[in-house]
Amino acid sequence: MAAASEGESQELLLRQWERRQVELKQQMIDHDTEDWQNNEVFEGLERIGGMDLSYIKGDEVNACASLVVLSYPDLKVVYEECQMVCLNAPYIPGFLAFRETPFLEEAVRRLQDKDPSLLPQVIFADGNGILHHREFGVACHLGVLTDLPCIGVAKNLLHVDGLEEKDLLKEKVKDLQKGGNAFSLTGSSGKVLGMALKSCEKSTKPIYVSVGHRISLDTALRLTHSCCKYRVPEPIRQADIRSREYIREKVHIP
DNA sequence: GCGACAG
DNA sequence: ATCTTGTCGC
Secondary structure (H helix, E strand, C coil), X not given: CCCCCHHHHHHHXXXXXXXXXXXXXXXXXXXXCCHHHHCCCCCCCCEEEEEEEEEECCEEEEEEEEEEEEECCCCXXXXXXXXXXXXXXXXXXXXXXXXXXXXXXXXXXXXXXXXXXXXXXXXXXXCCCCCCCCCCCHHHHHHHHHCCCEEEEECCCCCCCCCCCHHHHHHHHHCCCCCCCEEEEECCCCCEEEEEECCCCCCCCCEEEEEEECCCHHHHHHHHHHCXXXXXXXXXXXXXXXXXXXXXXXXCCC
């Protein structure tokens, strides 16, 4: 038998990944499960995690994964870890999780072993939750695999079937007057997959919030807004800053 | 058919 | 994601 062509094995891999997403999706919980999620000021919430991967210009293999934990409501960094990792999956829209999640999960595990008392009560992931082709983005993967509440926040919109065309979207974005204003993003099934949020007064461009695991969209949106000193929620922003700083020192030595 | 497409 | 400084404005 002839070996499968690159294109054929690529297709097989994607089908396999799709099945994995459908399988994991059965374990996802799309509503609030924690006490702190039920009151206006999130009383009982003390630690929020933020995760991110930073890449290197022409390097397809090396990257830096970071996990930070911030205090709430102060939003001060109380834990930080950066780790160089070797990427083994390409970036394909709809399959970001297979590229990044393994390292994010490992980072959470290391913290679990190192100091369980610092484990975050909710994690912000850089990317989408159910605002996704199969309603199972990177924030869902991370949430289910760690069984921690997880919120997906994307800085750019992933085009999912059913979301309105560019023009209508642009108009809705213009209508976002004040920080905290938002509008829902509905999929072809009619289900609300996420919200576009004007995260702070200054920003023109919204961020896209969606449920990852163990949290409702309403709670996710409120918490996200309360974590925004700037456009990007502080947990993700700090993780981002620290991982790229780590690379700048590790790689810019020559 | 072509373009678009989280990071 | 990444390549990149200054600059206009509150």
